[in-house]
Amino acid sequence: MNEIRDNLSLKAVTLSMKPTMVQYETLFERHDANPILTGKDWPYSINSVFNAGATLLPDGSTLLLCRVEDRRGLSHLCAARSANGISNWQIDNEPTLSPDAERYPEEVWGIEDPRITYVPELKKYAVAYTSYSRGGPGVSLALTTDFRSFERLGVVMSPDDKDAALLPRRINGFWALIHRPMTPLGAHVWISYSPDLRHWGNHKLMLEARRGAWWDANKIGMSPPPIETSRGWLMIYHGVRRTPSSSIYRLGLALFDIEQPEKCLVRGDSWMFAPEAEYERHGDVQDVVFPCGYTVAPDGDTINLYYGAADSSIALAHGSIRALLNWLDANGHSEHGNERRHRQASGS
Numbered sequence: 391m392n393e394i395r396d397n398l399s400l401k402a403v404t405l406s407m408k409p410t411m412v413q414y415e416t417l418f419e420r421h422d423a424n425p426i427l428t429g430k431d432w433p434y435s436i437n438s439v440f441n442a443g444a445t446l447l448p449d450g451s452t453l454l455l456c457r458v459e460d461r462r463g464l465s466h467l468c469a470a471r472s473a474n475g476i477s478n479w480q481i482d483n484e485p486t487l488s489p490d491a492e493r494y495p496e497e498v499w500g501i502e503d504p505r506i507t508y509v510p511e512l513k514k515y516a517v518a519y520t521s522y523s524r525g526g527p528g529v530s531l532a533l534t535t536d537f538r539s540f541e542r543l544g545v546v547m548s549p550d551d552k553d554a555a556l557l558p559r560r561i562n563g564f565w566a567l568i569h570r571p572m573t574p575l576g577a578h579v580w581i582s583y584s585p586d587l588r589h590w591g592n593h594k595l596m597l598e599a600r601r602g603a604w605w606d607a608n609k610i611g612m613s614p615p616p617i618e619t620s621r622g623w624l625m626i627y628h629g630v631r632r633t634p635s636s637s638i639y640r641l642g643l644a645l646f647d648i649e650q651p652e653k654c655l656v657r658g659d660s661w662m663f664a665p666e667a668e669y670e671r672h673g674d675v676q677d678v679v680f681p682c683g684y685t686v687a688p689d690g691d692t693i694n695l696y697y698g699a700a701d702s703s704i705a706l707a708h709g710s711i712r713a714l715l716n717w718l719d720a721n722g723h724s725e726h727g728n729e730r731r732h733r734q735a736s737g738s
Contacts, residue, residue, distance in 0.1 A: 417662050417717055418695060418707035425669050425703035426476060427456065432468075433483050437461050438674055439468075440698030443504035444614070444683025445515060447471070452685055453537060454479075454696060455486065455504045455517065456704065464489070464500035467519065469537050475685060475694055476706065487517075487532070487540055496523040496530065496545050505555040505682050507615050516587075518554040518567070521545060529554040529569050531587060546590055547571070547582070553611035556587075557651065558618070566651060568596065568625075570611040577609040579627065581652050594652040597627065597644055605629050605640055605661050613641060613681045614695070617711060622648045622655055624714060626695075628680060629661065639678040640664040643718045644725075654725035656718050663707070665700070673700025686711070 429436050442454040452475035458468045467487040470479040489497035499522035507516045514533045517540070521530040526549030532540040547554065550572035557566040564583040567590065571580060579597040582590045599610040606629025616623040623646040631638045640661035647653040665677045681697035691711050699705045 415713075415717060417713055418709040420667060421476065421706040421708065423476060424667065424705040425699055426706050427454070427470060427479060427704040428702070431479065431481065432458070433481055435461070437463075438702045440701050440704055441503045441680050441682045442470075442696050442698070442704050443506040443517065444685055444694075444696045445506045445508060446685050451475075452694075453506075454683065454704065455506060455537065457502050457504065457682075457698070458485070459500075459701075465502045465522075467501060467504055467517075486537060489521075490542070494521065494530070494542060494544060496521040496525075496528055498523060501530070502527070503552065503682055505615050507556045507558050509556070509558055511559065516556040518556055518569075520552040520554075523549060526550045527552045529567075531556070543587060546584075546588065553579075553613075555612060555615035557616070557623075561649065561651060564592070568612050568616065568651075577611065579610060579612055579625075596646070596652050597625070597654055597657070599629070605631050606642055607631070613697075614684045616646070616651075617684070617686075617693070618648070619711060619715065621715060622646050623651050624711065624718075626681065636676055638665065639680055641679060641681070643714060643722070645715070645718055645722075656722040657725050658718055658722040660721060662714075662717060662721075667699070667705075669703055669705065670699045673702030675701035679705075 429438050437459045439456050439458050442456040444454050447453050451473050454470045456468050457465050459465045466485040468482050469486040470481045472479045489501050491498040502520040504517050504519040509516050514535050517532045520527045528545045528549045529547035529551050531543040531546050534540045547569050554569035568581050576599050578599050581594050581596045583592040584590045600607050609630040613626045613628050616625045625644045628639050641663040642661050643658040645656045665671050665679050670679050678700050679697050681695050683696050685694045693709050695707045
C-alpha cells in the first residue's frame with residue numbers, strides 16, 4: 391500500500407513539473423502576401439532590401455523609404471510608393487538618397503535604417519538615419535517635403551549610435567530625438583533635446599536593457615518612431631538575445647509619459663512579436679524582425695507595421711493600437727524607481 395502511495399506521489403510531482411502550455415495572444419497578423427518587397431522587385435541590381443521607414447502621403451498612399459544594400463555591402467535609401475500599402479509598388483528607378491562621402495564623410499560606408507517623422511510645425515518630413523563612418527555608425531538627420539530632394543543636417547549623434555527618430559512636436563519648447571548609443575556597459579535607449587535640430591544636449595536615459603537571461607538583455611533599441619496615444623508615447627522596441635550560434639531580434643512594448651518622454655510608465659515583461667516565418671528566420675541575417683516604420687489607418691487604431699525580415703526583405707503585419715495598450719497593461723509592470731537613475735545619468 392505504501393508503495394502504491396509513493397508511486398502516486400511520484401506521478402503527481404512529475405505532472406506538476408511539466409510546463410503549462412499557454413496560448414499567447416497574437417498582436418500582429420502577418421500579411422498573406424509576405425514578403426511584400428524583395429530584391430527581385432527592384433529596377434536596378436541590388437543584393438537585398440529591408441528596414442524601411444514608412445509614412446502616409448497627402449494623397450493617402452504609402453511611401454516606404456527602404457534600406458537597399460548593394461553587392462559591395464554598402465547601403466543607400468530608395469523610395470517605394472503604393473496606393474494600398476500592400477502591392478503594386480512604384481519603386482524609384484535609381485537611389486532616392488545616396489551616400490555623399492565628399493560633402494558628408496560620415497556616410498563613406500553607406501546610410502541605413504531610416505525612420506520618418508512628419509513634423510507639422512515645419513511642414514516637412516524628418517528622416518533620421520544611420521550614417522556609417524570610418525569611426526562607426528552615427529545618427530544623421532535630413533528634411534524633405536517630397537522625398538525627391540533632401541536637406542541634410544549632418545551628424546547629430548556621433549558614433550557609436552543608431553536606432554533614432556525625431557518626435558513630431560517640441561517637448562517644453564525643445565525638439566526631442568530618441569536614439570541608442572553603444573557603450574562598453576551596454577546598449578540602452580536615450581532621449582536628447584535641441585532648440586534647433588542641430589545642437590543636442592540634456593541627454594537622458596529612457597529605457598535600459600535588462601541583464602541576465604532576459605529576452606532583451608544587454609542590447610535594445612527603438613524600432614519604429616513612437617506612437618503618440620492619449621495615454622503616452624507607445625514604443626515598439628527590439629531586444630537582442632545572443633545565442634551560441636547567432637542572435638535573435640524580437641519586439642517588445644513600453645509606454646512613456648506624454649510630456650516627459652524620458653519617464654517610462656509601463657514596460658512589457660515578455661516579447662510580443664518574434665521571428666517565426668521562414669522569411670524571418672532565414673536570410674542574410676537569420677532570426678530577425680526589425681521594423682523601422684508604420685502607418686495608421688483612418689480608424690485611428692489599425693497599425694500597419696513594416697519590418698525587415700532576416701535583413702533580406704520587407705514584410706507587413708497588421709495590429710491594433712488599443713490591443714497593444716491592453717496587452718501592455720496585462721503583461722507589463724510600472725517602471726517605478728527610474729527617476730533616480732535618470733537623475734544620475736543626466737548628471738542632475
